[in-house]
Amino acid sequence: MKQVILAAGALLAASAALAQTVTETEIRSAVGAIDTQAIITNAEQTRNWLNYGLDYAETRYSRLDGIDTENVGELGLAWSYDLQSRRGVQATPIVVDGVMYVTASWSVVHALDAVTGTPLWTYDPEVPAEFAARGCCDVVNRGVAVYQGKVFVGAYDGHLDALDAATGERLWRVDTIENREMAYTVTGAPRVIDGKVIIGNGGAEFGVRGYVSAYDVETGEMAWRWYTVPGDPSKPFENEAMARAAETWDPSAEYWKAGGGGTVWDAMAYDPELNLLYIGTGNGSPWNQHLRSPAGGDNLFLASIVALDPDTGDYVWHYQNTPGDTWDYTSTQHIILADLEIGGELRQVLMQAPKNGFFYVIDRATGEFISAEPFVEVTWATGFNEDGRPIEADGARSRTEPWETIPSAYGAHNWHPMSFNPETGLVYIPAQGVPLVQSKDPAWELNSHKPMSTMSGVGWNLGYLFNEVAPEATPFGHLLAWDPVAQREVWRADYISPWNGGTLTTAGGLVFQGTADGRFIAYDAATGELLWQTEVTSGVVAAPATWERDGVQYVTVAVGWGGVYGLMQRATDRVGPGRVFTFRVGGDAPRPTVELSDRTELVAGVPYDPNHVSEGLGLYVANCLFCHGVPAVNNGGAIPNLGFSSPEVLKSASAWVLDGVAVDRGMPAFAENLTQEDVDKLVAFIQGTADAVREQ
Known part of the structure; x- marks a missing residue:
């Protein structure tokens, strides 16, 4: 597979050499000028898309208004590009002065002329194919970071690579995995703050210890590492935060042997004025708390938002969304920073809609709980006490009989990015429901392959069985416009399936989103009216980006079905390869050929006992x-x-x-x-x- 990608990339680059419109000199000048201040300054006009969430606040709100509610119906295809990918595509493209950097599955990086789609170079980190089985949720990658002439990509096999932005040549590589006997992966996009590349890891389904690390942009030398859960208590703890966390874990089950979990596999945001880095942490290892920490406890810092000093990695404060997580209610979902008027006072807040189904507003300076309300049906908790601690419903935790908790482990909102429009005051959430019935796995043992123990043959450590009886809930997916001050739904757009793409909102009064059934849609951000849509070649899970070049606004979305839900199910028969689609007003490029699934007949005639x-x-x-x-x-x-x-x-x-x-x-x-x-x-x-x- 890797050889096919390399060959195809080389062929595309060679055939496009004469058509190349962006020179290496121009790329070095443009990307070489990107630093922390440039990312901050870009947020004032957002002509480029310089950070995974556009700005450090991760708002995904573009101030461009060249495409608006009046002319969005005139959008047409400017160009499309074949990513040579057959698995999930989750990346948001980075765009710098007409140069686009986007990743496909297997962490392959493509550099393109953003105006024409002409390939400039392709970089394959050559992830060993057998590494696919060491991750839970497809061989995906959510994108790159750019800084001072370099492109940074976290490869699926745990390496962090620094590339020359002009040529794709690898400048340095570091191994972010501290224990390769455990099944760590990297799927998230790096962030760069004041000369430090920050990246986390995945792997809590298998059994790892979570951490987030910072590396020097020039050398790759590690600057700091902060662990999210405590290690072996017979050894000295790394810091006071880990000593404090250990008091909330039961050591009788030797939780550290399964790592504990808490992986930082996606959400990050940064406040330059407060100089705080915010990370979201993941689920426990194993999921079932009765097996992980039999006496209970909050199990810090699982399922939490944590504020760190980005210079040192030191702990500042935390808020735990789901104390003692036992449902795979990760808090690794998108974090957005904003200033909101609440109760007549302007508050510096962060907002999150994690898996557990509540929309949170937290004071980002102190970690103080402000409010939380369910944005979908929730059965595990009934509300919050005055300290911001969830009030669990009776019987919400595991018991002897199978039970259906809502939301399920797929989450009311998963990794698919949401966005915030300060003009409407609304957050646009890809909300969903995937029914699931859980029950205790009586045969579970750490790292033991046993029939009926879920995915134990490839190293999963969950402690649960699923759907021994049929769920009663109905699957759904919708785009939800949420008022974070009033904590209420304003409008929604319903879809035929869960697992729809991330969102983008603009000063043109628009919200863009791709869907599981293979459409790319623009809505009126205030009312939810559908204003424009177009078919693409497969279901969409990634979030779009928008940018401007020579006075023209473009909208780009990477298309390619996959992810943990998308591995098993889909909502369209269109199964085309991963592609990048870029649109502009008046675009008239030919559409790529649609490829349909040939899986139409049930298998028959194979003899068996x-x-x-x-x-x-x-x-x-x-x-x-x-x-x-x-x-x-x-x-x-x-x-x-x-x-x-x-x-x-x-x-x-x-x-x-x-x-x-x-x-x-x-x-x-x-x-x-x-x-x-x-x-x-x-x-x-x-x-x-x-x-x-x-x-x-």
Whole structure:
């Protein structure tokens, strides 16, 4: 797969050499001028898109108004570009004076002429394909950072690479993973503050200890590292914050052996005046708190917003959204900074709509809780006490019988970025509901492969089983316009599926969002009226960006279906490769050809022993479920549903499962845990399930 990308990138670059309109000298001048002050200054006019969330406040609010409610209907395609990617594309492009940097799956970086889409260079960090199985949620990447002539990308295998912005040449590389016996990954976009590149890691589903690190932009030398959860209490704690956190964990289960979790895999924001860096932390390892910390406790700093000194990494304050998290209610969702008038007083706040379903407004100087209200249905908590602590509903935590908690572990809002428009005063949230029933996994043991233990065959450590009984809730996805002062919904746009893309809002009175069913839409930011839409070549999960060049405003969105939900399901039969689409008023570029799924028939005719079906279920749950989904329920997402595979695939299952013929595409070999007899049982479960569905 990597060789295909490299070859395609080289061919594109060679064929476009004569058409190149941005020179290396111009790139060095433009990107070389980007520093902390340039990012701050750009926020005043936002002609460029210099930071993952546009500005350090991560508002995703553009002051450009060349495209507005009156002329948005005249938008047309300026150009499209094939990212040579078949997995999830989650990146927001960075644009600097007509040069665009965007990442595809596998952390591959593409540099383009932003006006024409002409490729300038491609950089492949050459992530080993077998590393795909060491992450929970697809081989995705949310984008790059630019600073002083360099492009920084966090690669899926945990390396942080610094590239020459003009040529793509790698200048330095550091390994951000401190313990490679654990399944760490990097999927988030770096941020750069005062000469330090800041990046976190993922991996809490497998069992890792979370931390965030800062590296020198020139050398790659680590400047500081702050851990989110305490380590082995028999050893000295790194700082007072970790000593304090340890008092909130039960050491009887030796939580540090599973790492504890708390990974910083996405959300960050920065306030230059307060000189505070805000990070969101993730779930526990394992998810089930009864197994992780049997006596309970808040388990600091899981599922929290933490303010750090960006110069030193020192702890300043925290607010814990979900004390003692046991539901995978990460707080790694988008953080936005704003100044809001609340109760007649102008407050410096941060806003977050994390997985747990509440919209939070927090004082960003002190960490003081201001307000929180549910933005979707919530059943795990009934409200908050005067100290800002959630009041848990009776029976919200794990018990002996399966239970359905709302929101589920997919979250009321996941990583897909929201945006804030100061003109309307509204936050635009990609809200969702994905039903899920949880139950305790009685067989769970750390790092132990056991049938029916969810994804234990590839190293997951959850302590839960899922959907032993059918959920009662109905899936949904909608764009929600939320008033953060009044804490209420103002308008919404409903979709046919969860897992819709991130949002962008502009001074032109618009909100842009891509959808799971393969549309790119513009709404009136004040009323929610749909003003314009166009079809794209697959479902969209990434957030758009907008920028200006030579007085013309453009809107760009990276398209490519995937992510933890998108691996298993989709809402459109369009399955085209990852692409970048750029639009402008009057654009008339030809549309790329639409590619439709050929997974239309349930698999049939593969012989199997019916007595093997039930045992095959346990093996499937332990090794296949969260990639391939439930067989025959739907025809799959970015990864095929095996109930819709060809008979030849199932007949040659041992080559796929034991021999690893698809290792170069990210599917691991399972010969260490599974036998030929196990493969026969897996085939029985898949074909047996397809036959049962066909009869219904």
